[in-house]
Amino acid sequence: MSLVIDNLHAGINGVEILRGISIAVPSGEIHALMGPNGSGKSTLGYVLAGREDYEVTEGSVTFDGRDLLAMEPEARAAAGVFLAFQAPVELPGVGNANFLRTALNAIRRTRGEPELDAVQFLKMARAEAKRLHMPDDMLKRNVNVGFSGGEKKRNEVLQMALLRPRLAILDETDSGLDIDALKIVADGVNALRSPDFSALVITHHQRLLDHLVPHRVHVLAAGRIVRSGGPELARELEARGYAGLAAEAA
Amino acid sequence: MSALEPTGVAGFLAHYEGLRARLPGDPTARAAAAELFRTLGLPGRRDEAWKYTNLRPLAEAAFHEPLSPVADHQVAEGIPRLAGSRLLFIDGRYRPDLSAPPAFFTAFADRPLLADLSDRAEQRMIALNTMLAEDGAVLDIPAGHEAGAVQIATIAAAAPGRATGVHPRHVVRLGAGARLVLILSNAGEGTYLHNEVADIVLAEGAHLTLLRVQDESRAAFHIATGVADIAAGATLDSFVLTLGGRMVRTEIHACLAGARAEAHLSAAQLLSGVQHADATTVVRHNAPECASRQTVKHVLTGRSRGVFQGRIEVARGAQKTDGYQMSQALLLSPDAEIDTKPELEIFADDVKCSHGATVGELDAEQMFYLRSRGVPEADARAILIRAFLAEALDAVPHEPTRAAMEAMIDAWWRKEAA
16 A cells, blocks of 8 residues: 555645545556646645645545655655646756756665766756657756746656656646647656556546546545546546536535 | 053054054055045944944954964965965965966065045045055056966964954056956954955956955954946956855945946855845946946845945946846845845936845745755755855856855855754
């Protein structure tokens, strides 16, 4: 069992957004999390990655039996958790290659692996970038500065490919992407698939799930999981919408 | 310090009386400076130009003649070598035995060029320097000469309980089309006053890159006043990194005297504890089509205080002036303080002058983004501080100096974060 979320309540500025969420994502599985805007999907991603301004008021989250909520964000990353941001952050003055190498070496250190020098790293990063159909100059530019929406999302996927997480949380990484870019995101996740890798894919659309077939689909509404099911649930949602589902749940 | 010892203005004047018979150069220039200093005294808080920098601690101290230093060679070894030509000054004295001078160098003690700078806005600290200057570097570069890079390294070593005062006088003359990269590095131990004046004259088309790595003792007073006359088509490209000193004022007066002259006066100040550092600039556009550019960055922790005062004066005939000024402060502690005072005084009608100032903390989203990628908190902060300084540092045109500055900034942060 990899990720276990049990009765999680969390909010920001005193407003409760997650109202008792329980999901288990076993190792080797990909789960999709769907739901209308404002249902708490991004909040869940942030809480799992350890963003400090979100407050957990009740419940627990464990990752391989370890209390994830007690860990600093960098310790979660070292344990293998990766959040692909819905709105990747711009870092003016920080070169992308330098950023990626710093992150990779920080994680390699905690794994007891030797750090990569600039040459070794660039070779690896260029190969990954090529696989993701990213132009070389994205490594030279400042992190996400002046990137188009699609380039930012690809940069998240590149980070994921390099850091090789054990749990990837993708927060609407597919939104705003055309079909080719969507396939790149899906390929990025599929390339990591192994018995030791799991993913929680937050999405609005069935489209991504055509390329990234999930083991389970969960539907979040108003801070609660209102339905869970197999991949067919995503198709049902596409046909009936969240409103029909919410009515049924009520 | 004995209660009978004269301090402040009286102390400096007493020092002058004891020293005057053996000071090099024109005694009437010294006497005139002494008279001016006696009349005007040290700058006080009622002076508008010194509103944010209170020199009272300096006025209350007594500064003595430095004694002959100890462990010269060891101290000299500790200074980073940033250029092949190196001029070492220990406690204000030129040390030929520890220097590798270029051909165009003369020690000020041997060639005491005391130009009259008394018409400048900051007369008092200049007068104090003119009254007491004993040594310094005179760099006289002939027209058309590509002079490469020269480092002036100063070291002060004051014994506990005995503050010392030095008043270096540097004279830099670049003939038409001459070029020089001049690196000033300042370091020391104990309590002392480093009251420096740099007298700079750039002839037509000359280019001076002036870089300072200021890492004085945390108990030192560091006051550096640069006065530059910049002729047509000439450029002064200056960058000051301030890390040291208890009380610091780096003041540059740049006069753009001929058409298409340029001044770039940028700085970065990294302060902690109770340090106070003031970067003051006055750019006078006296001719048409001149440009001035300034980017000043402050990183402040503890109870430190940063000051930026930037004044741009555009004379009536200085059409097509292009002036730009930006001060940005990163406050890493709730007790740190920044004061910014931009002043534009424009008498021409076809000019482009802009200025801006920002104050902020490290961005929480950027911090989280870095940490979520596994970067430890202290490293994430270091990355963002470096990124904040990058815009200013990237403009430092001398690679070895820029690399030394980057290493010192990293070391500064490692110490702060520890």
